Amino acid sequence: MVEVPPCEFKLGEEDDAHAVRADAFKIGKFPVTNRLYHRFVRDADHSPPSHWVEGKVPLSLEDHPVVNVTWDDAVAYCDWMSSVSGTKYRLPTEVEWELTARGHEGTIYPWGDTFFAECCNCWEMAVGWTTPVNCFAEGISSFGALDLVGNVWEWCSTLYADYPYDPDDGREESGVDGWKVLRGGSWLDHEWGVRAARRLSGDPERGSHNTGFRVVSSI
DSSP states (O other), X not given: OEEEOOEEEEESSGGGOEEEEEOOEEEOSSOOBHHHHHHHHHHHTOOOOTTSBTTBOOGGGTTSBOOSOOHHHHHHHHHXXXXXXXXXXXXXXXXXXHHHHHTTTTOSBTTBSSOOGGGSOOGGGTOOSOOOTTSOGGGOOTTSOOOOSSSOEEEEEEEOOOSXXXXXXXXXXXXXXXXXXXXXXOTTOOGGGGOTTOEEEEXXXXXXXXXXXXXXXXX
């Protein structure tokens, strides 16, 4: 986990940009890996991702981000982590996720304002699948988090809704139905798709081969 201090910053880009405030929080330095998710599957008797072989992680993918997980799977993982650790874990809001990726300066990418393909697992790198979460050290954010763009889209807690962002309009209520925010782009996305402010909506009941998540805890 890396710590992000409280601050006010601009969420979104260009005409969508608007001021929001985030309280302090800790967020996973990496997306949740297959290795970590396997402990959850085993100990909580949870259904494994569809690409695992006989319910087991392929050895070559242990340190890759887990994929083929739904939003509901990610929430279940957070609940399990909370129960076994004694610390409350949850998915990040899209505000927390974007602040982690862009920093106080509001950079376009976690590493700055200029695109460098070698900083993330994106289409331009032509890898064709996920990579271990510590492969792209040059893509580190100002708060010390890695793999924020490229590799896998990441589930957020937030209901997908139009800007401006308002935490009190129901988009952060846990029981609300609707598609959820995904952030970060993936190995399938070009330069424009891995901009740190880019957002996508996803059906919470469906996973995909380029979607994973990371966790947050409050301070």
